[in-house]
Amino acid sequence: MATNLFQRFKTDISGIELPEKFTFPFYYEPHILSKIAAQELQNYLQSQTDFEHNFGLxxxxxxxxxxxxxxxxxxQNKEGELGYLWAFSGKLANVNHLPYFVPTIFDMLHEDGFFRKEEEILNSINRQIEFLENSDELRTKEIQLQATKIEAATDIQNQKNKIKRLKIERDEKRNSFTNLSLSENGTSNCELVKQTLEHELSEESKRESILLKKMTKYWNFQIMNAQKEVDLFLDKINSLKEERRQKSGTLQQKLFAEYSFLNLYGERKSIGEIFDNNPPAGAGECAAPKLLHYAFNHQFKPIAMAEFWWGQSPKSEIRKHKQFYPACKSKCEPILLSHMLKGLDMYANPFQENPAEGKEIEIVYEDEILLVVNKPAEFLSVPGKIITDSVYQRVKKLYPNATGPLIVHRLDMSTSGLLLIAKNEEAYKQLQSQFIRRTIKKRYVALLDGIINKNEGVIELPLRVDLDDRPRQLVCYEHGKFAQTRWEVIAVENNKTRVHFYPITGRTHQLRVHASHELGLHTPIIGDDLYGTKSNRLHLHAECLTFMHPISKEEITIQKAAEF
Structure with missing residues (x-):
């Protein structure tokens, strides 16, 4: 299998130097060898007849x-020859294995594998459960139980009503006898008759109460018997469900144990160990783990890696045909960083490097209670999990006596431009209130990677975070938050479009997604490494800010032109 999956370059690669280190898979610029290998894969995809799959092209x-x-x-193979491996994420053409592509790490679809056999047992149990739950006999017994309950309730209620009616009648008899006794003015046998009557009425009350108790006991017995008939079925169903639960749990643990990944040292670690027996759906099915596992299994030396999207973009997220993307965070990062990449000499994680090093923030406006600074691109507004250097930290150092949260609003790390900062908590609250009420006016300038046909418009695309690949955002009409952006074209220059953005709302990555998504401008901002193509920087700048001063109540407009 190694010889037909390890492919030598068809392109002449003589003279191309190998990279000094292996690719950091979560943020990279593809090495030239990766680009050539990807191009040869793309050539194959354009002309292949080995499988049928609708990519939307x-x-x-x-x-x-x-x-x-x-x-x-x-x-490099064991002979030191340079070549490459191919992989796809998930299934392709509804199968796990295709010619020229490395296989899945564990093939659940293999006909002779334990998963298929256990799956058939579970399916058999499911069919038994479905048969019992939908059986006419169960339905008849449930109807009989319900009918018995209704009949019992009706019969008992009728008896209760009868007891109430007879009580009224007894009270009327007592009253009638009392009135008659008074009119007869002390008849000698009156007291005896009264006692006799009272005894008869009391006995009648006892008989009816005893009858109610007997009826209640009788109907409880009838309901209990009818319930037992239903419970016989339900017990069978619940027993099968418990058996299914146990078998499913055992199968899952077996899968976790079998689904194990190799690293450079030949060490194996199961998906259950990596994710503490709670892996996200599809973990291990991405291209990167497949490629590395196959390479380690055949003693190939990894040199460089890259992943690209092929086909039409999903409606919710932004994927460009043929564009390179990093490995996903939630599924791949724990597998790769904690185990598979162990021992590889890899380029440094740029997320652990301080992007603000050597950069300075410029104070554009200042008075006794606030200031406006110009934040450079690739500079955090507030401290992150790893990097603490930020506008907040710098301002705190400059103004040690300032109180409150300081940062009134934020800009994405990659976005440059104006940030409003309050020196005390009262000013912060008043300025924050203006943002909440959306009375502060913001204008951004951006350079888009293409030509926009319209001159202006409004984009409304609801956004939420991509739980599988933070911090990327998805367009989601079900769970997304309302996001609205007004825009207008300023100029077209060298097949690029310069636009003004006026964000009505302030969602994470709002302008970047609204620019790039096919339902927005369908033209990414130059340098957008998440939704477009990486460049020297993200060409997005917050250039104008208009707000009401918390003390003077005057409207203030601050501007700072973009440097791109």
Whole structure:
């Protein structure tokens, strides 16, 4: 298998130097060898006849449109020859294995594997449960139980009503006898008759109460018997469900144990160990773990890696055809960083490096209670989990006596521009209130990677975080928060469009997603490494800020032109 999956370059790569270190998979610029390997894979995808899959690239093609992430791993075989491996994420053409692509780490779909056998047992139990739950006999017994309960309730209520009616009648008899006795003025046998009557009425009351108790006991017995008939079925169903639960849990633990990943040292670690027996759906099915596992299993030396999107973008997220993307965070990061990449000489994690080092914040406006600074691109507004250097830290150092949260609003790390800062808590609250009421006016300038046909418009696309790949945002009409942006074209220059953005709301990555998404401007901001193509910087700048001064109540407008 190694010889037909390890492919030598068709392109002449003589003279190309190998990278000094292996790719950091969560933020990288593809090495030239990775680009060539990816291009040769793309050439294959354009001309192949080995499988049928609708990527959404051809008109009138049948089947559900599903774009795919593909990966290439440049590596050396045991003879020192340079070549590459291919992989796809998840399934392709509804299968796990295809010619030229490395296999899945554990094939649950293999006909002779334990998963298929256990799956059939579980399916058999499911069919038994479904049969019992939908059986006519169970339905008849449930109807009989319900009918018995209704009949019992009706019969008992009728008896209670009868007892109430007879009580009224007894009271009327007592009253009638009392009135008659008074009119007869002390008849000698009156007292005896009264005692006799009272005894008869009391006995009648006892008989009816005893009858009610007997009826209640009788109907409770009838309901209990009818319930037992139903419970016989329900016990069978619950017993099967418990058996299914136990078998499913055992199968899951077996899968976790079998689904194990190799590293450079030949060490194995299961998906259950990595995710503490609670892996996210699809973990281990991405291209990067597949490629590395296959390479380690065949003693290939990893040189460089890259992943790209092929096909139409999903409606919710932004994926560009043929564009390179980093490995996903929630599924791949624990697998790769905690185990598979152990021992590889890899480029440093840029997220652990301080992007603000050597940069200064410029004070554009200042008075006794506030200031406005110009934040450089790739500079945190507030401290992060790893990097603490930020506008907040710098301002706190400059103004040690300032109180309150200081930072009134934030800009994305990659966005440059004006930030409003309060020196005391009261000023902070008043300025924050203006942001909450959306009375503060903000204007951004951006350079888009293409030409926009319209001159202006409004974009409304609700946003939420991508739980599988933070901090990326998704367009989601079900769970997303309302996000609105007004925009206008300023100029077109060298097939690029300069625009003004006026964000009505302030969601994370709002302008970046609204620019890039196909339902927005469908033209990413230059340098957008999440939703577009990486460049020297993100060409997005907060250039104008208008607000009411907390003390003077005057409207103040601060501007700072972009340097791109």
């Amino acid at each position: 051809e008109e009138n093609q049948k089947g559900l449109i599903i774009g795919k992430m593909f990966g290439v791993l440049v590596c």
